Amino acid sequence: MFIQKLTQELLQLLSLMKAKKRAYFLGLLGDGIGQAAVLVALPFVFKDLTDFASSKDPALLTRAIVTMAAMFLLFSLLSPFFSYIYRRCVREVVANIRLLVFQRLSRLPFAYYEQHHSGDTMSRLGNDVQLMERAYAEQLKTLCIIMLSLIGSIVGMFALDGKIATVLLLVSTLTLYVNAQFAKSVRRIGDQMQQQLGTGTERLSDFLAGLPVIKMFHLQKVVTARYTEANEQVTLSAIKQGHKHALLEGTNFFIQFVSFGGMLVFGIMMVAKQMIGLGVLVAMVQQQMLVTLAFLQLGQVITTLQGSLAGASRIVGFLQEPLEPKRYEPASTPTATRIYDSMLTMEQVDFGYTADTKVLQGVSLQVGRGQMAALVGTSGGGKSTVMKLLLGYYPPSAGSLSLLGKPIGQYSIAEMRSLISYVPQDAFLFEGTIEENIRYGCLDATEEEVIRASKAAYAHDFIMELPDGYQTRTGERGAKLSGGQRQRIAIARAILKNAPILLLDEATSALDTESEFWVQRALAALMQEKTVLVIAHRLSTIEHADMIYVLHEGKVMEQGRHAELLAQNGLYASMYEVQQRKDRPAPALSAPESSASLI
Ligand SMILES: Nc1ncnc2c1ncn2[C@@H]1O[C@H](COP(=O)(O)OP(=O)(O)OP(=O)(O)O)[C@@H](O)[C@H]1O
Numbered sequence: 001m002f003i004q005k006l007t008q009e010l011l012q013l014l015s016l017m018k019a020k021k022r023a024y025f026l027g028l029l030g031d032g033i034g035q036a037a038v039l040v041a042l043p044f045v046f047k048d049l050t051d052f053a054s055s056k057d058p059a060l061l062t063r064a065i066v067t068m069a070a071m072f073l074l075f076s077l078l079s080p081f082f083s084y085i086y087r088r089c090v091r092e093v094v095a096n097i098r099l100l101v102f103q104r105l106s107r108l109p110f111a112y113y114e115q116h117h118s119g120d121t122m123s124r125l126g127n128d129v130q131l132m133e134r135a136y137a138e139q140l141k142t143l144c145i146i147m148l149s150l151i152g153s154i155v156g157m158f159a160l161d162g163k164i165a166t167v168l169l170l171v172s173t174l175t176l177y178v179n180a181q182f183a184k185s186v187r188r189i190g191d192q193m194q195q196q197l198g199t200g201t202e203r204l205s206d207f208l209a210g211l212p213v214i215k216m217f218h219l220q221k222v223v224t225a226r227y228t229e230a231n232e233q234v235t236l237s238a239i240k241q242g243h244k245h246a247l248l249e250g251t252n253f254f255i256q257f258v259s260f261g262g263m264l265v266f267g268i269m270m271v272a273k274q275m276i277g278l279g280v281l282v283a284m285v286q287q288q289m290l291v292t293l294a295f296l297q298l299g300q301v302i303t304t305l306q307g308s309l310a311g312a313s314r315i316v317g318f319l320q321e322p323l324e325p326k327r328y329e330p331a332s333t334p335t336a337t338r339i340y341d342s343m344l345t346m347e348q349v350d351f352g353y354t355a356d357t358k359v360l361q362g363v364s365l366q367v368g369r370g371q372m373a374a375l376v377g378t379s380g381g382g383k384s385t386v387m388k389l390l391l392g393y394y395p396p397s398a399g400s401l402s403l404l405g406k407p408i409g410q411y412s413i414a415e416m417r418s419l420i421s422y423v424p425q426d427a428f429l430f431e432g433t434i435e436e437n438i439r440y441g442c443l444d445a446t447e448e449e450v451i452r453a454s455k456a457a458y459a460h461d462f463i464m465e466l467p468d469g470y471q472t473r474t475g476e477r478g479a480k481l482s483g484g485q486r487q488r489i490a491i492a493r494a495i496l497k498n499a500p501i502l503l504l505d506e507a508t509s510a511l512d513t514e515s516e517f518w519v520q521r522a523l524a525a526l527m528q529e530k531t532v533l534v535i536a537h538r539l540s541t542i543e544h545a546d547m548i549y550v551l552h553e554g555k556v557m558e559q560g561r562h563a564e565l566l567a568q569n570g571l572y573a574s575m576y577e578v579q580q581r582k583d584r585p586a587p588a589l590s591a592p593e594s595s596a597s598l599i
Helices: 002-015 018-055 058-106 110-115 118-160 162-209 211-216 220-272 278-319 336-340 383-390 413-418 434-439 447-456 460-465 483-497 513-527 562-568 571-582
Strands: 344-351 360-367 372-377 398-403 420-423 501-505 531-535 547-552 555-560
Touching: 002 118, 002 278, 018 058, 018 118, 018 278, 058 118, 058 278, 118 162, 118 278, 162 211, 162 220, 162 278, 211 220, 220 278, 344 383, 360 372, 360 383, 360 398, 360 531, 360 547, 360 555, 372 383, 372 571, 383 398, 383 501, 383 531, 413 420, 420 483, 420 513, 434 447, 434 483, 447 460, 447 483, 447 513, 460 483, 483 513, 501 513, 547 562, 547 571, 555 562, 555 571, 562 571
Parallel strands: 372 531, 372 547, 420 501, 501 531
Antiparallel strands: 344 360, 344 398, 547 555
16 A cells, blocks of 8 residues: 555656656666666675785775776776766756746636645645755665565575575564665655744745734734744654654664664674674674665655655645636526626626635626726625636636627636726735736737826836836835836826726725825726726715625616716615715715717
């Protein structure tokens, strides 16, 4: 069972080498054979030298010198060459695995990222790949040298004396058995440790992402305690592992001592009775030390290899995570007539993040060409979920969704997203220059187009005031810019994309009055001639919307224009009244020049 699992995981590890497997093994075997040959030949050299000392036969001395010279020459000439080949392969294979993991990561469905902590993924790219690198670079090489020298030494021992060789081999097998027993529990602890290391990375990435909150609420002690707990668990596991290793070392030392001592005592008695020559005893003792050492190292390397194999199997598992499909099959066929005159339609859509929950129930909405519709409602009502469905992050579980008059099943997910610009509440900027960040909207845009988009987003002036203009670096997540500036750069990016449908998560509540003014103007420019669906947090911004949908507990409870909804005196009216009482007045979401073209 243990051997079967080990072999299976080893094969898994090797399968990740793909086309590099041959070159890797050539390098590994070449280097390994050189090293093992020297180890195995040395006892024979000692035998000849010992026999020469007693017989004074010059042929023995010559043979010893020639063997030694040949071995060292072979080793020093060939080893660097083969060593280079396999080391180069390791670098290339590991780089390729990192790339494969990254590529997989970029093609997973949105649900994966919502269900897995980013720290766990970072740990996979970091710790697990590092473990695999150790397996390729060190452990497999040691394993190869051990196996070769083991075979060589066993053959050598049988060449010297078959009976003694059989007894010694049985004792050495005991070492292997003991080590294999330890390997199982060390593997279990190794698995635990990798998981705990992953938790540590999660805590660290939470700390970095939540730094402003931590500082503001003086949470340093709390987060340090959380990190300390994860760190202590790793330390405890490492100590447990150290304890197992120490026990193993002690046991191995005892077995080695008994077999080595036994061999010396019985061997010298056999020499005294002239059953074997002194040269044979000297060579036999050395070969036996080699075999015991090889079995010992074999146990140790299998133990450490266990940890690396655990890392490899996690990577293999990750590389088998199902990819985001190319397109979603429509849950049901929509009625063509209703869809044709609408740019964006949801019809009787049901959706749940898990099979047994329903976050959206029978949601229907339509936005006509050039119109603006708004989603409002209670917290947790399902507004963001509607956006996620429209962005193709999840397929609806029932009902239909269409864009530009065609059901989403007729688009690939990439095509679907090319029809949409999305400006989230918290604009994300990549570390890089401002120009790069705007250009992500359309990678082959000219410099003039980038500037034109920035001017339209009311971003050009503040960009030009920055020390390096468009080449100013934004910092991690755009940290070197203000919230309003980040938002306007994100809007410039969306303007450059020029998609016919615009999804907006209104962010202005987080901005000061001046920033809000500019962001509103930039949004108005972005909305020109677009079909817009906006999540509105302040109802005063959507007074001019063509249609307002009020979502509550996953259902559209009310729909209509602002005045109609107020007249209904329902949920919308009461939300509006509450906001009117506590909010400062905010400008309406509409273009300053030609608001009519928006709605
Ligand atoms: N990834 C997820 N996995 C499981 N449940 C989720 C997930 N995202 C949201 N939910 C749940 O779905 C429901 C709707 O959430 P959603 O974020 O769509 O609401 P919302 O109307 O945008 O809320 P808010 O106005 O507070 O942002 C909530 O009950 C929420 O807990």
